[in-house]
Amino acid sequence: MLFYIGIILIAALYFAVLELSKNILISFAIGIIAFATMIGLRIYLKKKSLLTVRNRILMWIAFLAVLYINYALTPPPYKNVPAVDNKNPDVTGVVSIAQGDLTGVYNEDHSVKVYAGIPYAKAPVGDLRFKEPQAPDSWEGVRACDEFGPIAMQSRSSVIMDSLSHILGWHDYQVKIGDEYLEAMSEDCLYLNVFAPEDAGDEPLPVIFYIHGGSLSTGHSSYTEYRGEDLAKRGVIFVNFAYRLGVFGYYTADDLKAESANGTTGNYGLLDQIAALQWVYDNIEAFGGDPERITIAGESAGASSVNALCVSPLTKGLFTYAIAESSGIVAYTPYHTLRTYDEAIEQGDIVRKEFNVSSSDELRNIPAEELLTTSSKQTSMTIDGYALTEMPYLTYQKGENHEQALLNGFNVKESDAFLLNTEATSENYVSLLEEDLGPYASEMAKVVPADSPQRDQHFIVDAMGDAKGALNICYSALWFSYSHYVWNNYLIAQNVPCYEYYFSKTNDVLSNYHAGELPYAYGNLWRHPGLYSEEDYELSEIMQQYWVNFAKTGNPNGDGLPEWKMRTADQDKLLQLDTEIKMIDDPNAELYKIIDMYQESTIS
Incomplete structure (x- = not known):
């Protein structure tokens, strides 16, 4: 027995x-x-x-x-992810662009055409590692664009750990036949994807150009949370893409600056984004899109990248509107995603020392998998004098930023996942705040005491509170929502329309934590059967229409939607996105006063 x-x-x-x-x-x-x-x-x-x-x-x-x-x-093989979920999809008609002819595939009900894995730049391998993206190669015949390109080089957990994270964290793990593979990863990653409605009509459609997040070190364009099928059904062209990450995208060195015809280094991932945007501007008409109505959009590091594109001299005239979710780099001293050139150089020195080389050219001979092991911090853009010529706030003060309207906002629990391993007590609470507030930490502790109740969709969940919950509140403002407060204020001064949201809807997946709004805004709740309620789907319908209306007109409002009031000098309320959608006061308004004082001290 x-x-x-x-x-x-x-x-x-x-x-x-x-x-x-x-x-x-x-x-x-x-x-x-x-x-x-x-x-x-x-x-x-x-x-x-x-x-x-x-x-x-x-x-x-x-x-x-x-x-x-x-x-x-019998480990899983590596392969590219299919462009659509339906098996043996029908092939679209031929689309002709400057590089050659291509076809895509239809989704199951033929409502959307997906053209996946289109190269927008030459593969950045060999001598092209650590160089600006080069014009893409042409091809003969008809290219079948029916699968996403490889993801950019990045560290990733074991397959078992990834599966467990979907069971314990995302709660969306599914046992099914057909997923016995790993997504291919390569330096040869500069590919984009176009989602277009089957019935586009006679007029060119507005375009949403989406930049994925992931701290500039992870992420991939095939991710289900920001695929564009559902937005395309609403009358826009949706484009997303991969770009170089980590050491491949943001390594900085003086010898690379010297060898560059543009005198640039450290922003290869950002330059990839700009190359993809230029490709869309030049080619999107072939897919039914309007190059004069491109909205750049992104979440987290993608939103910081959107902010960078708004101030880069290389993007003027390439887009009209901007959508930024949960990040930005317009503070005097951004808390993440942007660093000074000197800081970038210091991290580049670490890379060469780790691999025992004296030049960046020698690093081009190091296998990509080995370079991933660097301990250097390569998760920030830098002021390189080419893609970014000055701190972004200076460009906003001059009124030389490019966006003609902004839709932006943040979630309730932005920082919680990033502070999971941080031990916070009433004794060390102020000292933890000092890391990002210096002498103003004690002032913040007066506004948010260590025993403050934790927030949820209705702001208070645990009336007792604890230091960890209080720290989460402070850092959600510091690291994420403060940048939106500053960004909106600059645009208000410029009389540029801006609309700010506060996402607070709870659910059984990402809830209102960082990135929790993504499947709502981009229409992908249905990819997680059984995990979202009817209320969630109703909210998603409204959010999608807000996003689409904004891409069409620069104003999210429309028939049948709750009014989303524009931010002005006299109107500083946010639109709360929840079961009930309404205008509310910014829950972080008092925190911003303390952060303002600290930020001003960094440039005085």
Whole structure:
């Protein structure tokens, strides 16, 4: 009896590991045969009175060896993600652009055409590593654009850990056939994707150009939370893309600056974004889009990148409006995503020292996988004198920023996930705040005491409160929402329309934490069956229409939608996006007064 109980427990654990590791299907068949053979062999040996201790040990050793070898030899292959979920999708008609002819694929109901994996620049490999993106190559014949390109080089967790995160964190793990693979990753990553409605009409459609987040070190354009099928159904062209990340996108060195015809270094990922935007401006008419109505959009580091594009001299005239979710770099001293040139150079020195080279050119010979192991911090853009010529706030003070309207905002619990490993107590609370507020930490502690109640969609959940909850409130403002407060104030002074939201809807997935608004705004709740309620879908419908209306006119308002009042000198309320949609006071208004004082001290 103990044998069979043991076999059942081992089988349950083994097949769970195979599933979580995404091993290919043959591994399950081999595993079943191994377990059946083990049971049959035991029955046979027992019947023949050969079930000695020695034979039992040998049998278990052989059995466990077979299980290990099966696991080791059947890992998931690497391949690109299909452009649509439906199997054997129909192919679109041929689209002709300067590079050549291409086709895409239809989604299941033929409402949207998806053209995935279109190269917008030459592969940045070999001698092109650490160089500005180059014009893409042309091709002969018709290119089938039916799968997303490889993700940019980035560190990623083991397959099992990734699966467990979807079980324990996202709550959206699904056991299904067909996902036994890992998404391909390569330096050859500069590809974009176009989502276009089948029935586009006669007039060119507005375009949403989306920049993914991920601290400039992770992320990929195939991510389901910001695919564009549903927005395309509402009458826009949606484009997203991959760009160089981490050390490949933001490594900075004086010798690279010297070899560049443009005198630039440190902003290769940002220059990729600009190259993709230029490609869209030049080619989107072939897909039914209007190059004169491009809205740049992004979340987190993508929103910081949007902010950078708004001030870059290289993007003037390439877009009209901007959407920024949960980040920006317009503070006097941004808390993340932007650094001075000297800071960038210091981190570049660390890279060369780690790999024992004296020049950046030698780093081009280091395998990409090895470069990923650098301990240097490569998660920020820099003032390179080319893509970014000055601190962004200076450009806003001059009124030389490019966006003609802004839709922006933040979520309730922006910082919570980033502070999971931070121990906060009433004793160390002020000292933790000093890291980003200096001498003004004690002033912040008066506004948000260590025993402040935690916030949720209705602002208060735990009336007792604790220091960790208070720290989360402060850092959600410091790291994320403060940049929107400053950004809006600059645009108000310029008489540029701006609309600010506050996302507070709770759910069983990302809730109102950082990035929780994404599947709502971009129409991808349906990709998580059973995890969102009817209220969530109703909110998503409204948010999608706000985003689309804004891309069309620079104003999110429209028939049947709750009024979203524009920010003005006399109107500083935000639109709360929740089960009830209404204008509310900014919950962080008092915090901004303290942050303002600290920020002013950094430039005085």
